[in-house]
Amino acid sequence: MADWTERYRPSTLSEVRGNDKARDAFADWARSWDDHREAVILHGSPGVGKTSAAHALANDMGWETVELNASDQRTADVIERFAGRAARNATLGGSAAGGGASGGDTASRQLVILDEADNIHGNYDRGGASAITKLVKESGQPIVLIANEFYDISRGLRNACRDVEFRDVSARSIVPVLRDICRKEGIEFESDALQRIAERNRGDLRGAINDLQAACEGRSSIAVEDVVTADRDKAMGIFPFLDAVLKEESAEESLRSAYAVDETPDDLTKWIEDNMLSVYDPAEATRAYDFLANADVWLGRVRASQNYTYWRYATDNAAAGVAAARDGTKGGWTRYGRPQFWPSSDSTADEVVGRIAETSGCSVATARREVLPFLSAVTHHCKPRDLTVAMAAAYDLDEAGVAFVTGSGESTNKVESIVEDARARREERMADNADGAFAGGAARESAPAETSEATGDGGDREGDGTGSDADERSDDAESPGTGSADAEDDDAGSDDGQSGLSDFV
Numbered sequence: 001m002a003d004w005t006e007r008y009r010p011s012t013l014s015e016v017r018g019n020d021k022a023r024d025a026f027a028d029w030a031r032s033w034d035d036h037r038e039a040v041i042l043h044g045s046p047g048v049g050k051t052s053a054a055h056a057l058a059n060d061m062g063w064e065t066v067e068l069n070a071s072d073q074r075t076a077d078v079i080e081r082f083a084g085r086a087a088r089n090a091t092l093g094g095s096a097a098g099g100g101a102s103g104g105d106t107a108s109r110q111l112v113i114l115d116e117a118d119n120i121h122g123n124y125d126r127g128g129a130s131a132i133t134k135l136v137k138e139s140g141q142p143i144v145l146i147a148n149e150f151y152d153i154s155r156g157l158r159n160a161c162r163d164v165e166f167r168d169v170s171a172r173s174i175v176p177v178l179r180d181i182c183r184k185e186g187i188e189f190e191s192d193a194l195q196r197i198a199e200r201n202r203g204d205l206r207g208a209i210n211d212l213q214a215a216c217e218g219r220s221s222i223a224v225e226d227v228v229t230a231d232r233d234k235a236m237g238i239f240p241f242l243d244a245v246l247k248e249e250s251a252e253e254s255l256r257s258a259y260a261v262d263e264t265p266d267d268l269t270k271w272i273e274d275n276m277l278s279v280y281d282p283a284e285a286t287r288a289y290d291f292l293a294n295a296d297v298w299l300g301r302v303r304a305s306q307n308y309t310y311w312r313y314a315t316d317n318a319a320a321g322v323a324a325a326r327d328g329t330k331g332g333w334t335r336y337g338r339p340q341f342w343p344s345s346d347s348t349a350d351e352v353v354g355r356i357a358e359t360s361g362c363s364v365a366t367a368r369r370e371v372l373p374f375l376s377a378v379t380h381h382c383k384p385r386d387l388t389v390a391m392a393a394a395y396d397l398d399e400a401g402v403a404f405v406t407g408s409g410e411s412t413n414k415v416e417s418i419v420e421d422a423r424a425r426r427e428e429r430m431a432d433n434a435d436g437a438f439a440g441g442a443a444r445e446s447a448p449a450e451t452s453e454a455t456g457d458g459g460d461r462e463g464d465g466t467g468s469d470a471d472e473r474s475d476d477a478e479s480p481g482t483g484s485a486d487a488e489d490d491d492a493g494s495d496d497g498q499s500g501l502s503d504f505v
């Protein structure tokens with residue numbers, strides 16, 4: 001069934017409900033844009049119609065649109081490359097708007113919609129806010145910034161724009177929307193059922209439409225009991241739920257199941273994430289990771305804002321999205337694994353993502369959404385080992401980081417040995433770069449793998465090296481003085497550290 005929120009997305013501003021004042025102010029801004037040339041910030045809770053209003057307005061004005069996600073493309077140069085050029089030069093249709101737009105050629109305008117404008121910050125994206133502020137001030141095209149939290153936008157940017165607040169849509173305004181949809185879909189309804197859906201969604205019209213669609217699935221009428229029963233329907237087991245999402249059910253049905261399981265969206269997402277690769281083929285997994293990355297973004301917002309209404313969007317992505325990423329249904333029995341809930345998983349995730357962003361020179365958002373899922377897929381359970389070592393070396397990951405990315409247990413010999421080898425590899429690279437100055441690294445590298453026997457003193461991380469790790473580290477012999485942090489001291493005090501130089505000549 002098509003998504004009703006898309007099917008009934010307003011195509012003209014007059015169809016945007018419940019925010020008449022905001023709607024009028026927004027329309028005024030557009031009509032008088034030639035005179036003031038300011039950008040506008042539309043802000044308000046999720047699902048109240050901000051993005052819809054922007055597109056509807058462009059439609060009313062006969063403008064083209066280009067939509068960018070500010071938090072996806074936060075770095076200054078990317079924003080400049082896309083929004084800067086789009087804003088100042090040509091329209092999507094190719095008409096040269098730049099100078100011409102300053103005249104009365106309103107039809108050739110291009111409305112630049114920057115979503116998630118309140119997320120343009122973070123350690124690795126310092127250029128983002130000032131780049132947008134500059135762009136906004138110099139723009140030759142109208143720009144709409146969309147945000148949930150007005151005061152999360154930098155002051156400079158706020159001062160450079162007008163702002164229009166979209167308030168939560170009252171139940172009184174939500175009910176007629178639901179009623180219209182029922183009529184168009186040929187669904188009979190009890191008014192109380194619609195009222196109940198409107199009330200429990202507290203201002204979120206998108207949520208209300210989603211709930212209505214879920215309640216109407218497979219029915220030609222809805223009564224208040226249907227809505228109430230859906231509320232009470234609960235305690236589905238986690239394994240049937242995983243079967244529903246990963247093998248058997250439609251996106252809608254999977255979403256319904258998610259609400260029936262007695263787990264938080266955080267935990268549900270982890271369950272799905274940790275088991276998806278046992279079922280999905282690579283193409284399905286690639287699509288599914290996009291949804292899981294989105295779920296992760298919403299969970300992050302919940303953590304940051306303590307606004308639990310965002311949970312629903314995490315669940316939409318994790319359950320319905322991952323189910324939609326599957327081609328058809330799947331059979332058979334799967335041994336689902338319990339996810340590893342590391343006590344520090346959030347900070348570990350942040351740490352790993354930060355390192356990836358720093359090393360690769362991409363934004364934290366890109367590292368989280370695009371690079372991390374890819375790394376997880378290609379090093380799942382530390383296989384292939386070589387690649388996992390290369391990854392750990394490239395991003396200088398510790399055991400928690402490797403365990404986090406690969407889904408393996410943090411304290412296993414496998415993970416520990418990979419981290420050891422990665423460190424050795426980094427040291428070798430440093431020695432290379434230093435042109436042999438750190439000869440100890442070269443000596444270390446001559447026996448890269450087997451370290452645990454040699455480090456009785458470094459016992460905490462190495463364990464006692466009793467050979468339990470045979471599967472992972474079989475061939476290379478032990479190498480005294482390798483691998484532990486103390487090794488540098490040993491090497492420094494040893495003349496024949498010089499022998500390592502032979503590796504470089």
Ligand SMILES: Nc1ncnc2c1ncn2[C@@H]1O[C@H](COP(=O)(O)OP(=O)(O)OP(=O)(O)O)[C@@H](O)[C@H]1O
Nearest residue numbers: 005008009016017046047048049050051052205206
């Ligand atoms: N005020 C409204 N009038 C009519 N439909 C609405 C309204 N608000 C939301 N909707 C419905 O909800 C869907 C999602 O709305 P939209 O994406 O515009 O919300 P938003 O405020 O931009 O949310 P977010 O901040 O999460 O992007 C629309 O496609 C539409 O079906």
